[in-house]
Amino acid sequence: MTTYTVPEILNEARTHYCAGCGHGILHRLVAEVIDEMGQRESAIGVAPVGCAVIAYEYLNFDMSEAAHGRAPAVATGIKRSLPDRLVFTYQGDGDLLAIGCTELVHAANRGENITIFFANNNVYGMTGGQMAPTTLDGQKTLTTPYGRDPKDVGHPIDAIKLLQNFDNVVYLARGILTSPKEIMKTKRYIRQALEIQQQGKGFSMVEVISQCPTYWRMTPVNALKHIEETVINQFPTGIFKEL
Amino acid sequence: MAKKVLLCGNEAIAEAAIQSGCRYYYGYPITPQNEISAYMAYRMPQVDGTFIQAESELAAINMVYGTSATGKRVMTSSSSPGISLKQEGISYLAGSELPAVIINVMRAGPGLGNITPSQADYFQATRGGGHGDYRTIVLAPASVQESADLTKRAFVLADRYRMPVMMLLDGMQGQMREPVVIDELKETESFDKSWALTGCKGRKPNIARSLYLDVDALPDLNERLQKQYADIAKRETDVELYKTDDADLIIVAYGTPARMCRTIIDKFRKQGVKLGLLRPITLWPFPYDVLEKTADHAQEYLVVEWSAGQLIEDVRLALGKSKPIHFHGVIGGRLMKISEIETKLDSIIANMGARI
Numbered sequence: 001m002t003t004y005t006v007p008e009i010l011n012e013a014r015t016h017y018c019a020g021c022g023h024g025i026l027h028r029l030v031a032e033v034i035d036e037m038g039q040r041e042s043a044i045g046v047a048p049v050g051c052a053v054i055a056y057e058y059l060n061f062d063m064s065e066a067a068h069g070r071a072p073a074v075a076t077g078i079k080r081s082l083p084d085r086l087v088f089t090y091q092g093d094g095d096l097l098a099i100g101c102t103e104l105v106h107a108a109n110r111g112e113n114i115t116i117f118f119a120n121n122n123v124y125g126m127t128g129g130q131m132a133p134t135t136l137d138g139q140k141t142l143t144t145p146y147g148r149d150p151k152d153v154g155h156p157i158d159a160i161k162l163l164q165n166f167d168n169v170v171y172l173a174r175g176i177l178t179s180p181k182e183i184m185k186t187k188r189y190i191r192q193a194l195e196i197q198q199q200g201k202g203f204s205m206v207e208v209i210s211q212c213p214t215y216w217r218m219t220p221v222n223a224l225k226h227i228e229e230t231v232i233n234q235f236p237t238g239i240f241k242e243l
Numbered sequence: 244m245a246k247k248v249l250l251c252g253n254e255a256i257a258e259a260a261i262q263s264g265c266r267y268y269y270g271y272p273i274t275p276q277n278e279i280s281a282y283m284a285y286r287m288p289q290v291d292g293t294f295i296q297a298e299s300e301l302a303a304i305n306m307v308y309g310t311s312a313t314g315k316r317v318m319t320s321s322s323s324p325g326i327s328l329k330q331e332g333i334s335y336l337a338g339s340e341l342p343a344v345i346i347n348v349m350r351a352g353p354g355l356g357n358i359t360p361s362q363a364d365y366f367q368a369t370r371g372g373g374h375g376d377y378r379t380i381v382l383a384p385a386s387v388q389e390s391a392d393l394t395k396r397a398f399v400l401a402d403r404y405r406m407p408v409m410m411l412l413d414g415m416q417g418q419m420r421e422p423v424v425i426d427e428l429k430e431t432e433s434f435d436k437s438w439a440l441t442g443c444k445g446r447k448p449n450i451a452r453s454l455y456l457d458v459d460a461l462p463d464l465n466e467r468l469q470k471q472y473a474d475i476a477k478r479e480t481d482v483e484l485y486k487t488d489d490a491d492l493i494i495v496a497y498g499t500p501a502r503m504c505r506t507i508i509d510k511f512r513k514q515g516v517k518l519g520l521l522r523p524i525t526l527w528p529f530p531y532d533v534l535e536k537t538a539d540h541a542q543e544y545l546v547v548e549w550s551a552g553q554l555i556e557d558v559r560l561a562l563g564k565s566k567p568i569h570f571h572g573v574i575g576g577r578l579m580k581i582s583e584i585e586t587k588l589d590s591i592i593a594n595m596g597a598r599i
Contacts, residue, residue: 041444046309056450062440064312064451067335070305073297077309077317078440080293081267085442103305106298 007035009043011060018125020220022210023051025177026090026119026186027058033190034061034086037198043086044078046071048100050092051125069100072107075114086194088115094124097133097157104159111168111202115193118159118205120235121212129215133157136234141215159207160240171196171204172241176232177211178224189239201243209235245426252390253278253320253417255425256346256410257286259394260318263428265344266292267317269306271299271325274358275414276348279320300325304332304345311341312451314439316398320346322414323364324355326372333407334373338453338464340438342401344394345379346410348417351575360414361575362498365553368411369527376465378472380408380479381526383497387421393524395428400479402434404471411526413549415499476528483522486512487537490519492591495534495558496547497523503581504547507588516592526554534561543595545569547584 006012009031017023034043040061047055049068056063066074071089079087096104096118107114123141124130130143134156138147148156160172171193175186186208193204209231211223218226250258257279260268268283280296287294293310297303303319310317321329326347336343347368351361368381380400384390390412397408440449455461486508487493494504501522511518521537523530543566546555551574558568571587573579 042442044313044440044442053454054456056448056452061443061448062450063448064309064440065335065339065454066308067305067331070301070308070332073302073305074309074312076295076302077267077269077306077311078313079309080295080306081310081313081315082441102298103302106302110295 007031009035009040009060011058013058015058016054017051018214020211020213020223021051022121022177022208022212023119025183026117026208026210027055029183029187029190030088030090030117031059033187033194037191037194039086039194042084043088044082046075046078046087046089048089048091048095050095052090052092052119053126055090069095069098070103071095071100072103072112072114072116076107076112079112079114083113086197088117088194090117090119092125093118093120093122093132093134097159105162108163108169108203108205109166113197113200113202115197116205117190118207119210120207121210122156122231123212123215125212125215134235136231156234158235159205163205164241168202169205169241170202170243173239174207174209174235174237176209176227176237178227182237185237192242207235245424247422247424249420250387250423251278251418251420252387252412253348254282255387255391255423256320256394257282258425259391260344260398261286261290261292262425263316263395263398265316265318265398266290267310267315268292269295269297269303269317269319271297271303271321273322273325275350275360275417276320276322276346278417279346300328301332304329307343308332308336308339308341311336311343312339312440314436314441316402318344318346320348322348322350323352323361326364326367330367330373333379334371334375334377335453336407337377337379337468338375339451340405341407341451342405343407344397344401344410345407346412348412348414350414356575358414359576359578360499360549362413362500362549363551363553363575364411365526365548365550368409369529369557377468378527379406380404380475380528381411382408383411383524383526384416385498385501385522387416387419387423390416391423391425398428399432403432404475413498479525480528480530480533481524482530482533483524484533485520485522487519487521487541489517489540490537491517491542492545492595493519493521493537493541494545494547495521495523495554497526497554498549500547500549500579503579503584507581507584511588518588529557529561531557531561534558538562538566541566543567543569543591545571545588545591547571549573549579550575
């Protein structure tokens with residue numbers, strides 16, 4: 001029997017996330033991996049604006065906040081100053097693909113030796129459930145009350161497809177958090193991405209589909225089913241690039 | 244001792260930054276400050292520094308935030324529309340108590356305006372510029388040599404107070420070439436950088452942040468900032484007084500207009516007019532007290548600036564309604580001529596005579 005304990009790298013704080021939210025699991029995975037790599041003392045994370053805005057309250061190492069969408073630029077400034085530290089951003093879909101799309105694309109194209117952990121829950125959570133760049137076609141949100149109409153606002157943006165063709169992007173993977181098996185797979189992606197950064201190879205990103213029962217208007221269990229039955233058709237899982 | 248070289252103001256600022264130990268520069272092209280990024284792109288690799296042409300002003304100022312958070316000296320530069328874009332980041336630097344040097348080589352606005360020199364960003368620079376109750380120290384050089392010297396001072400002030408410091412120049416100063424000597428900055432104080440993000444080895448984690456959700460935490464930060472601003476106003480206010488001791492009429496001007504006025508003062512003095520120049524070197528903190536004190540003997544004042552009237556509001560704050568304050572402003576898109584300042588002075592002096 002396995003006993004789970006709180007890793008040293010995770011503060012024993014009660015998180016502010018809603019019941020059934022994926023952020024808590026993803027925080028823990030990032031924390032566990034950095035712990036297992038023995039890198040707590042060299043890790044520097046950048047928190048976004050969005051649901052994970054106070055991620056630094058939960059992660060027990062050096063962290064910076066960033067203005068909305070600018071985390072890849074802040075991480076660039078940190079990594080260029082301290083190339084031997086493990087530098088990552090933790091961003092949501094609005095932060096990364098709407099307001100911060102420029103910073104994402106250019107940090108990726110430069111091949112900044114940083115890792116982006118992208119929590120994609122198809123919705124703006126913190127502000128009350130508006131449409132995100134990754135909201136599914138037909139999905140109802142506060143600002144798409146009749147369902148997302150691709151003729152009006154376009155289809156969801158796939159961050160991995162967006163970055164795939166840049167030569168300096170070396171690792172792209174997408175995981176889900178719907179079962180222990182998938183969680184362990186996602187954890188492996190996180191580890192691979194950080195190891196690639198340690199080897200100085202270039203830009204890496206792990207996208208994680210994160211359930212949002214609150215703004216999907218579903219029970220936590222149904223939210224997991226929704227990912228497995230619907231969301232992965234739009235955002236399939238796996239490793240999409242590994243150089 | 245460094246040798247004398249011929250540089251434009253923009254290049255002098257860039258070299259002075261290098262001589263101040265700045266090894267990180269992030270910028271985005273905009274005229275009339277492009278010589279800074281061109282110089283940095285050439286110079287940074289020679290000193291093992293980092294130059295990035297960012298994808299936008301927003302990205303540049305946030306790269307500054309990241310490097311500053313690691314405790315290193317860092318600079319960005321831009322011109323008016325680009326500085327507007329950087330304001331969000333400057334507010335975050337102020338809120339996170341992070342040092343940085345920001346150069347604004349002003350062009351004429353509003354909007355895209357054009358690339359003629361201007362001083363129309365005075366309000367934006369001296370009142371904070373972005374959102375929230377904060378200030379940046381604002382330094383205003385009036386020669387290429389002073390641009391270099393104040394750049395060095397800017398880095399020291401940024402580190403001393405852990406805050407963004409802005410250099411405010413009109414486009415003419417950025418472009419003008421003059422002989423200049425740029426020595427290495429002599430460090431006379433050491434700065435505590437224990438707050439920097441370096442990895443938490445052997446200490447508690449550091450957080451670079453301006454978000455404070457607790458009820459008391461944000462007021463605490465704001466009170467700390469305000470106390471610091473009051474302290475800076477006491478300690479760092481700087482002004483040049485040129486022949487003001489016995490002056491009946493005092494011109495208040497900064498930057499290129501101040502240089503033009505200096506020439507005029509010598510000319511009018513020869514004709515027996517007791518004319519002086521008060522040139523603020525720090526626009527924030529503004530030398531209110533020094534200006535107020537000149538009212539003991541000066542009769543009237545003339546504010547000369549390259550805007551529709553922004554500096555004049557600080558002059559009014561210092562003097563109230565105690566003395567007549569005249570204004571000569573040249574608005575965005577037009578160049579200033581020495582002859583038009585002289586004409587303005589002639590009419591003021593004629594009326595002063597009539598009143599006597």
